[in-house]
Amino acid sequence: MKVLRKIIEIDEEKCDGCGQCVPSCTEGAIQIVDGKAKIVADILCDGLGACLGECPMGALKVIEREADEFDEEAVEKHLAETEKVQIEEPALACGCPSTKIQTFVLPESVFDANKPADRKPESSLSHWPVKIRLVPPTAPFLKGADLLVLADCVPVAFLTLHRDFLKGRAVGFVIKFMTRQKKEVFDMEKQTFSVPNISCGHCVMSIKNELTELKGVKIVEGDPESKNVTVEWEDPATVETIKDKLVEINYPDS
Ligand code: SF4
Numbered sequence: 001m002k003v004l005r006k007i008i009e010i011d012e013e014k015c016d017g018c019g020q021c022v023p024s025c026t027e028g029a030i031q032i033v034d035g036k037a038k039i040v041a042d043i044l045c046d047g048l049g050a051c052l053g054e055c056p057m058g059a060l061k062v063i064e065r066e067a068d069e070f071d072e073e074a075v076e077k078h079l080a081e082t083e084k085v086q087i088e089e090p091a092l093a094c095g096c097p098s099t100k101i102q103t104f105v106l107p108e109s110v111f112d113a114n115k116p117a118d119r120k121p122e123s124s125l126s127h128w129p130v131k132i133r134l135v136p137p138t139a140p141f142l143k144g145a146d147l148l149v150l151a152d153c154v155p156v157a158f159l160t161l162h163r164d165f166l167k168g169r170a171v172g173f174v175i176k177f178m179t180r181q182k183k184e185v186f187d188m189e190k191q192t193f194s195v196p197n198i199s200c201g202h203c204v205m206s207i208k209n210e211l212t213e214l215k216g217v218k219i220v221e222g223d224p225e226s227k228n229v230t231v232e233w234e235d236p237a238t239v240e241t242i243k244d245k246l247v248e249i250n251y252p253d254s
């Protein structure tokens, strides 16, 4: 049954098919098809927007529209099917060779222990990729693994990283996580505007539709009772452009 609810919208004009949004959607709702991100099915998208910050092109936004209700059971079924496919063909949806899941065979420890002291140190890296965002939870090398999570400064700080930390562990780097989180924490802005002209839910929806058209505006929430609209945005949107838009659409803030 279709209901009016939040759901992700992908602007195909802006999408360059980089695939960065795919692993961020734990519901598996996004796939790259013919070089563009697409929603596999409305029932798989919860509309919570966990993927929003992943798109370098600003192609993702949460909108409100008539859609089939989010279905957790369908998500589980879909993920189980996807896992099966990944085990058979373990490459990420964007198709980039660097995201192909690979497991390396390392030298036996007995060989390692007996090697001459002047021999070049062996790598202890047992898999690829290592960037956490590129590693699907179904990657075979994660099964039962002791997971080592590293910040990007560690390889520089520890000369013996491979020997002392990496050996026998699956590894994940949080480079992108750190930059994204930093960007989200420091660059995202949020403000609640008091909009006296709001009289009902339709007013809120009109405001949402108009404000989310502004580049940089990520989330718009409104409440007809309190007549408040809360907006989260980043560059190039500003508080002024948001206020100007509210005036333009006859819902000025007070
Ligand atoms: S809103 Fe949530 S469920 Fe929908 S595509 Fe984005 S991350 Fe996936």
Ligand code: SF4
Binding pocket: 010, 014, 015, 016, 017, 018, 019, 020, 021, 022, 036, 037, 054, 055, 056, 057, 058, 059, 060
């Ligand atoms: S991250 Fe953005 S540009 Fe890249 S595939 Fe997803 S929607 Fe398209």
